[in-house]
Amino acid sequence: MFWHHYFYKEEIRDSTSSPVVNQLEFKSKIETDRSKRFDFLLKQTEIFMHFMSNSAKNPTKSKGKQKKNKQSSSVENQERPEKQIKELFHFEDSPAYIRNGELRDYQIHGLNWMISLYENGINGILADEMGLGKTLQTISMLGYLKHSKNQSGPHIVVTPKSTLQNWMNEFEKWCPSLKVVCLIGDKDERKVLLKKVLLPGVWDVCVTSYEICMREKSVLKKLNWRYMIIDEAHRMKNEKSKLSEILREFKTENRLLITGTPFQNNLHELWALLNFLLPDVFNSSKDFDSWFNTNKCLGDDALVQRLHAVLKPFLLRRLKLEVEKGLKPKNEIKIFVGLSKMQREWYTKILMKNIDIINGAGMMEKMRLLNTLMQLRKCTNHPYLFDGAEPDPPHTTDTHLVDNSGKMIILDKLLPKLQAQGSRVLIFSQMTSMLDILEDYCLWRNYQYCRLDGQTPHEDRNRLIQDYNMDNSPKFIFMLSTRAGGLGINLATADVVIIYDSDWNPQMDLQAMDRAHRIGQKNQVHVFRFITENTIEEKIVERAETKLHLDKLIIQEGLLGSNAGHSLKKDEIVEIMRFGANNISALKESEFTDDDIDALLARTVIKTAEDTLTENSSAILKPQRQVTMVDQEEFAKKEREHNRKSNISRSSETSTITKQTNGRKLNIYTYSFQAVSM
Missing domain, CATH: 3.40.50.300 (P-loop containing nucleotide triphosphate hydrolases)
Incomplete structure (x- = not known):
């Protein structure tokens, strides 16, 4: 069982593999002029978009192959030739494993988008406007992994303390087939929970708070998480915060950020989110801030459009007025x-x-x-x-x-x-x-x-x-x-x-x-x-x-x-x-x-x-x-x-x-x- 390998050291990837752009080439690019560095970043996103668009053109009802990738291999996945691009399981209707209701059309689209990211080794930001069911879409994705990919976990959902119970309720309502454990309580309660529930591994999803992640980091960092999902992810906007530094140390195959407010104060905060998801691509805040220097970009419509293309592969955002026609505007x-x-x-x-x-x-x-x-x-x-x-x-x-x-x-x-x-x-x-x-x-x-x-x-x-x-x-x-x-x-x-x-x-x-x-x-x-x-x-x-x-x-x-x-x-x-x-x-x-x-x-x-x-x-x-x-x-x-x-x-x-x-x-x-x- 996958759980028995949690405390084993991860295998070191074959260092002989040669990505399209390795670290040395990337460093040399940084030393070039600003426009060339921007083209490099844009090229990475274009590669991702190429994978996703090809997958979308050839959807299939069959299950895709089991994907093998680690968080640190995101750039490696970009270089796969077209013939190796996986066909995706594409939902047209609400999945059968979702109970007590059905996904709306735009939520099905959101699920297919997350599947596309997953199959192509890309992490992303689900940034739908508040109130559009981001929690349900995320649960449906974890249900897909269990029922269609035979990957029941372990997954971790990190959320504000105020929403812990809501997550537990939503799991129970929409996808009761997922075994969910809530890691919360005082020190003694958590000790019992870790020993009798978490470590035996008879569960699929662990839901916990930011604070507990920091307090129990020594245990949680030992586990190999298939999916790390961070709710209200604007808490990660400061890459130097204690929470951000600790979560970056977690061993994860895939990461998904959930936030209805992906941008709150400045563009550097947006970089912090992208860097958490794709550190191999967005590894320089200085260059990112320079590329997105708004005072110099406003007059260049072409550059503005190209900059928007950088965000497109990683971020899905819909507004209520666009997709929820039955909901009157406030x-x-x-x-x-x-x-x-x-x-x-x-x-x-x-x-x-x-x-x-x-x-x-x-x-x-x-x-x-x-x-x-x-x-x-x-x-x-x-x-x-x-x-x-x-x-x-x-x-x-x-x-x-x-x-x-x-x-x-x-x-x-x-x-x-x-x-x-x-x-x-x-x-x-x-x-x-x-x-x-x-x-x-x-x-x-x-x-x-x-x-x-x-x-x-x-x-x-x-x-x-x-x-x-x-x-x-x-x-x-x-x-x-x-x-x-x-x-x-x-x-x-x-x-x-x-x-x-x-x-x-x-x-x-x-x-x-x-x-x-x-x-x-x-x-x-x-x-x-x-x-x-x-x-x-x-x-x-x-x-x-x-x-x-x-x-x-x-x-x-x-x-x-x-x-x-x-x-x-x-x-x-x-x-x-x-x-x-x-x-x-x-x-x-x-x-x-x-x-x-x-x-x-x-x-x-x-x-x-x-x-x-x-x-x-x-x-x-x-x-x-x-x-x-x-x-x-x-x-x-x-x-x-x-x-x-x-x-x-x-x-x-x-x-x-x-x-x-x-x-x-x-x-x-x-x-x-x-x-x-x-």
């Missing part, structure tokens, strides 16, 4: 709210404390800048996030919890309308302390709810999801932290998503939205994004949309955009803070009525998340009384003049804020909203 409305009186006071205090930075005169330590930015973000959520903002004890939960936050006022008017129309709601926030406030609010308003964040025990996660998703569930609200609750969770029984505060990384918000907007969703999904107007939140959303634009160009359209996804620089942080400072006096008070909420819910033509960056299709909600750009400039001018005359110093105002370093705050100006097309 509709997103940006709701711009104002600061309450209390919020505005706190926001101003924070700015006054850091007036030297805003004026460009103070020491701009990055930690201080980031801390100030976080304080301003807390202010735009709720003022009670700051110690001392909430009324003195005894603390009571009543209208002041709503009245002192602009977002809470809107939420309080929106939720009963949604409940009356039969909707169910997901609320996402970056801050668990904000979830504490929302939890108090739900108790006060008698809304039944579930809550999930990074501190939720693993064993409770599945129970909470089941409680919310069960038929006729009384749970109206599911509140989640964006980072912990945005991955691998199916909450398609909800049809409304509220982004209480936006993430710096737009992919995190998209993942959160797609907890509801996914296969199985029967209703139109509406997304309400709360943005505090004329504050740093506007700049955060603006920057996030720039990142999304870059992702759309590179992955979805095969183009390249500017490398705008870098981390925040000091001058960028100051610019964001100045935006809020210059516009603080532009806030106006007006009423926000139930009629406005009714009009909001009646809207049917709104911008979808897929069209986030198309300004012509954008629809937002703005106050009826709006401040023009000229007005804003005038306000800013007066504010600066006032500051100069007052010779503002960091004295009494500063000492007040220094005592309030921990907390929450938000003030609301109630607005009467109308729809405005941008």
